[in-house]
Amino acid sequence: MRKINIGIIGLGNQGKIHLNNCLNMKDVNVLGVADVSRNALKLAEKKGIRNTYLNYEDLLKNNQIDSVIISLPNYLHTEATIKAAEAGKDVLLEKPLARNVSEGRLILSSAQKYGIKLMLGYEMRFIKSLMTLHDEIAGGYFGEVQFADVVNVSGGPLSSRGEGARPLAVPPWWFDKEKVGGGALLDLGSHLINLLNWYFGEVKDVKAFIGFMYNMDVEDVATCILKYKNGPLASIRVGWFSKGFFQSVQVCGTAKNVSLNLAPLSIFRVISGDIKTKLGWHKNKSIYSEIEYFIDCLRKDVNPSPSGEDGLRDLQVIELAYKTASRLDKIQEASN
Amino acid sequence: MKEAIVRSLDLINFDFKSNLHSILIKPNMCYYYHPSTGEITDPQFVSAIVDILQERFNDPEISIVEADASAMKCKYAFPMLGYDRIAKENGIKLINLSKEESTKISINIKGSKFDILIPNIFNKSDLIVNVPKIKYMDGVNISCALKNMFGCNANPGKYIYHKALNDIIVQINKHINTDLVITDGIMVCGKYTKRLNMVMSSKDPVANDAAASTLMGLNPRSVKHLASASKNGVGSMEFNPVGDFNDFIIKFPKRGAKDNIRKLAASFYSRIFY
Numbered sequence: 048m049r050k051i052n053i054g055i056i057g058l059g060n061q062g063k064i065h066l067n068n069c070l071n072m073k074d075v076n077v078l079g080v081a082d083v084s085r086n087a088l089k090l091a092e093k094k095g096i097r098n099t100y101l102n103y104e105d106l107l108k109n110n111q112i113d114s115v116i117i118s119l120p121n122y123l124h125t126e127a128t129i130k131a132a133e134a135g136k137d138v139l140l141e142k143p144l145a146r147n148v149s150e151g152r153l154i155l156s157s158a159q160k161y162g163i164k165l166m167l168g169y170e171m172r173f174i175k176s177l178m179t180l181h182d183e184i185a186g187g188y189f190g191e192v193q194f195a196d197v198v199n200v201s202g203g204p205l206s207s208r209g210e211g212a213r214p215l216a217v218p219p220w221w222f223d224k225e226k227v228g229g230g231a232l233l234d235l236g237s238h239l240i241n242l243l244n245w246y247f248g249e250v251k252d253v254k255a256f257i258g259f260m261y262n263m264d265v266e267d268v269a270t271c272i273l274k275y276k277n278g279p280l281a282s283i284r285v286g287w288f289s290k291g292f293f294q295s296v297q298v299c300g301t302a303k304n305v306s307l308n309l310a311p312l313s314i315f316r317v318i319s320g321d322i323k324t325k326l327g328w329h330k331n332k333s334i335y336s337e338i339e340y341f342i343d344c345l346r347k348d349v350n351p352s353p354s355g356e357d358g359l360r361d362l363q364v365i366e367l368a369y370k371t372a373s374r375l376d377k378i379q380e381a382s383n
Numbered sequence: 384m385k386e387a388i389v390r391s392l393d394l395i396n397f398d399f400k401s402n403l404h405s406i407l408i409k410p411n412m413c414y415y416y417h418p419s420t421g422e423i424t425d426p427q428f429v430s431a432i433v434d435i436l437q438e439r440f441n442d443p444e445i446s447i448v449e450a451d452a453s454a455m456k457c458k459y460a461f462p463m464l465g466y467d468r469i470a471k472e473n474g475i476k477l478i479n480l481s482k483e484e485s486t487k488i489s490i491n492i493k494g495s496k497f498d499i500l501i502p503n504i505f506n507k508s509d510l511i512v513n514v515p516k517i518k519y520m521d522g523v524n525i526s527c528a529l530k531n532m533f534g535c536n537a538n539p540g541k542y543i544y545h546k547a548l549n550d551i552i553v554q555i556n557k558h559i560n561t562d563l564v565i566t567d568g569i570m571v572c573g574k575y576t577k578r579l580n581m582v583m584s585s586k587d588p589v590a591n592d593a594a595a596s597t598l599m600g601l602n603p604r605s606v607k608h609l610a611s612a613s614k615n616g617v618g619s620m621e622f623n624p625v626g627d628f629n630d631f632i633i634k635f636p637k638r639g640a641k642d643n644i645r646k647l648a649a650s651f652y653s654r655i656f657y
Contacts, residue, residue, distance in 0.1 A: 205415045216454050217415075261415065261463040290420055318652075 051342050054079045054112040054136070056103040056127060058087035059218070061141055061168075062118035068335045069116075070094060075342055081106040103127060107134040114164075114345055116338070117141060120218070121233075122226040125150040128165070129157040137164040139341045139351075143237040144358030146228025148366050151359040158355055166341050166351035167358040169241045173333040173340065176307055177242060177296065184246050189300025195243060195281040196297040199235040203267070203287030222263065230265030232257065233365055235285040240273070240361045241353055242296075247278035250360075255368035258375035260288050268375065271368050384582075385431040388565060391584040392435070394625045397563060399439035403509040406436055406445045407478075410514045410567075411531045414455045415463050421572035424514050426465040428567040432514060433473045445473070448504070450480035451539035457481070478504065485537040490554050492547040499544075499551065500537035501558045513561040513588060517595045518572040519638060521650070522548050524606045527595040528564040528588035529617070532556050549608040556588065556617045564591040573599065573636035581631050589618025594628070600637035 053075055055066050062082070069075045079098035080091045088099040100106040106115070107130055114137035117127050124145050131138050138158070144167060145151040158165040171177055184192060204221040220226040227233070232255070244250065251274045258268035267287040274280055294310040312320070320332075344351040410424030418425035433445055447466060449457050457479035461467045470477045485500040505511060515531035522545065523530060533552045536544070544551045568581030585591035589612045593603035603609050603620055613620045638646075 216456070217459075222459055260417065262465065262468075263463060288417060290416070290422075 049346065050074050050076050051345050052076045052078045052111050052113045053342075054081070054106045054109065054115040055118070056081045056106060056115050056131075057118035057120075057123075057141075058082040058084065058091060059118060059120075062116070063087075063090075064334055065116045065118060065338065066091060066094065066096075068332075068338050071335075072339065072342065074346075075338075078112050079106045079109055104130060107131055107136060112136060114138065114341075116168075118168075120220045120226060121146050121228045122220065125153055128154045132157040132161040132163045132165075135161060135163065137345055139166045139168055139338065140355075140358075141168040142241070142358065142361075143167075143228070143233055143365075144355060144362055146233075148359065148362050151355075151362045155355045155359055164344060164351055165355035166344070167241070167353040167355065168337060169238055169353045170334045170337050171238045171242050172245065172353055173336040174309065175333075176309070180296065180298065180305070180307070181246055183305075184298065188303060189298055189305070190302030192247070192279045192298055192300040194297075194299040195246065195279055196284075196295075197239040197243065197281070198284045198293060198295045199239055200284070200286040200289045200294075201235070201292040202289060203231055203234055205287060224264035227265060229365065229369065230257075230263065230269070231267050231285045231287045232269040232271070232368060233265075234287070236269055236271065236283055236368075237361050237365060239283045239285065240271075240364050241357060243273060243275075243281050243283070244357065244360055244364070245353070247275040247281065249276040250274070250364050251276040253364055253367045253371060255372035256375050257369070257372045269368070269372075271364075273364065384428060384569065385434055387580075387582045388428075388431055388584075389435060391565065391582040391626070395584050395586060397584065397586070401509075403440050404442075404444055405508045406440070406443050406510045406512060407504065407508045408432060408445065408447045408512045408514055409531060409535060410447065410449065410466075411516045411526075411534070412449045412455065412457075412460050412464060412466075413452070413534070415460060418464070419570060419576075421516060421570035421576045422518065423464060424516055424567045425569055426469050428569060429466070429514055430469045430473065432512065432565055433469070433475055436512075437473070444476075446476040446478045446504075448478045448480050448502075448535070450502075450534055450537050452534065453540055453542045456539075480504070480535055481537045481539050483537060488554070488558060490550075492550045495547065497544060497547060497551060498538070499555060499558075501555070502535065502537050505535070505559045511560065511562045513564045515564065515566055516572065517566060517568055517598065517635075519574075519599065521646070523552065523608055524601055525592065525596055525599060525609075527566065527592045528561060528585075529553075529556050529592050529608055529612055532559055532561060532588070535559055549611060552608040553611045553615055553617065556612055557615055561588040562586065564588050566591060566595065568631070571635065574638045574642055575636050577634075577636045579631060579634055581627075583628075583631075585622070587618040587622075589613050589620060590622040593620045594622045594624060598628075598632055598635045600635070600639075 069077045081100040081103035115131050116139045118141045254272040256270045257266035260267050269285050271283045292310045296307045298305050416422035480502045483502040485502045513528050515528045518526040520526040564585045566583040568579050571579045596603040
């Protein structure tokens with residue numbers, strides 16, 4: 048079986064996870080990594096990566112690399128993906144596609160022009176229970192779905208808020224609206240919108256409320272109601288405000304209903320997951336499955352999903368939500 | 384809230400008559416938490432203190448002070464947690480201690496050398512008001528008035544001190560004398576977050592923390608930094624509670640033996656897996 052030669056651009060939190068996963072795949076060669084941090088590159092060298100680059104453009108010049116995983120801050124997605132496309136590399140790009148629709152279109156047209164495969168890194172699409180749910184919805188198991196409700200609440204980029212988490216400095220770009228493009232809705236909501244679009248198709252209308260609990264330039268609370276053209280009314284609730292992590296999906300149909308609590312995990316699942324990771328059994332992890340699927344698509348020469356077009360549709364929904372959103376009163380003021 | 388603070392200050396007979404000009408208020412701003420979690424001093428609580436000080440003293444110059452930490456940066460925390468709004472509304476200053484002139488103090492702890500940076504502003508102030516929270520904290524058992532002053536070290540890389548945290552806390556408190564502690568016990572972070580609606584004041588940070596330990600179900604003498612601070616003359620472990628202290632002891636969400644075992648197991652587990 049032909050090995051796929053991968054380059055990883057960006058070794059932040061997500062990039063490091065991708066690197067570790069790729070190093071555990073038998074049919075993947077990590078031929079190079081790029082990051083502006085020398086410390087991050089040193090860590091990669093310790094893991095046996097020979098080619099490390101401070102400038103990702105140098106990595107793209109390596110002709111042996113077939114494809115790249117891009118895990119950069121949102122404001123660098125467009126430039127990096129276009130340059131990767133120009134270099135003829137297939138791309139797995141961490142979500143969101145870009146900061147806004149116009150940037151997303153630039154990425155897509157570049158991917159089409161240079162004929163590369165572009166996949167969006169929406170790891171929720173590879174969670175087994177949510178994949179099963181997709182098949183059940185499509186197969187009519189729930190009858191006609193009337194409501195869907197998805198929630199994702201955490202500390203967001205301020206993840207050190209998490210219970211028992213080690214305080215880590217938040218990269219400054221997260222505080223800069225110009226660089227991040229949006230808040231909790233773009234960060235967490237893009238996952239959920241992508242998931243619902245996969246389940247229910249085309250969005251017809253959007254109503255949104257966004258809040259600014261922490262006085263940041265971007266929203267840290269958002270609720271959206273999506274009306275699907277041929278489907279249900281779905282609600283999305285996201286927040287960066289909590290010490291706890293909570294993720295759930297509910298679907299209500301004419302035949303059956305379901306409620307899935309994806310997080311927090313039970314202590315048994317946490318321990319069993321840790322043991323599996325320790326033993327090198329990564330296949331249960333969605334983020335591992337995501338890369339495995341991407342590699343499989345490259346080998347079989349098929350277009351991956353979620354695609355760049357899916358990412359653009361998600362951004363269109365988010366942009367419409369921002370345009371029409373009602374601004375919630377600041378909760379601190381409201382409580383006075 | 385303001386009434387409760389005034390009552391608390393009256394109970395300790397705090398003297399507002401002195402001719403003070405420069406007042407520094409040090410809240411607990413450990414990270415970008417919402418005040419409702421009980422992790423940080425509520426800006427509304429600080430605002431009430433500012434109101435009282437402005438009413439009781441003649442045209443004081445009040446500043447809220449905090450230093451950058453490994454994960455928390457004042458330039459983000461001040462606006463995110465609502466402190467910049469309070470400063471604007473009350474006409475007071477916000478000071479990032481990491482940007483202030485400071486004096487380096489080298490200390491040796493069990494053969495290791497540590498440098499701490501004490502901001503000079505503390506030597507120039509007339510009154511230092513310490514406004515901590517009450518929290519359990521791994522390594523030092525409790526975080527209250529003494530631990531809050533650890534945050535005054537102007538060096539942002541505070542993680543380097545964590546291996547000698549108890550001793551460093553004492554050293555910082557030896558160099559910065561808290562004049563008044565007003566503990567924000569409105570929301571507390573015990574076994575779980577709880578609205579305790581408590582204000583606790585003291586002129587002695589060690590006595591304050593000894594009382595806080597008692598509230599939390601801990602023997603004050605078992606808290607290393609507290610015992611050491613007392614030995615080093617920072618204050619006295621003896622405290623004479625007035626007000627509704629015993630009610631709050633009952634209501635505080637204490638960690639029990641089971642919680643401590645669970646915590647120990649989790650710490651052991653995380654060393655194996657992470």
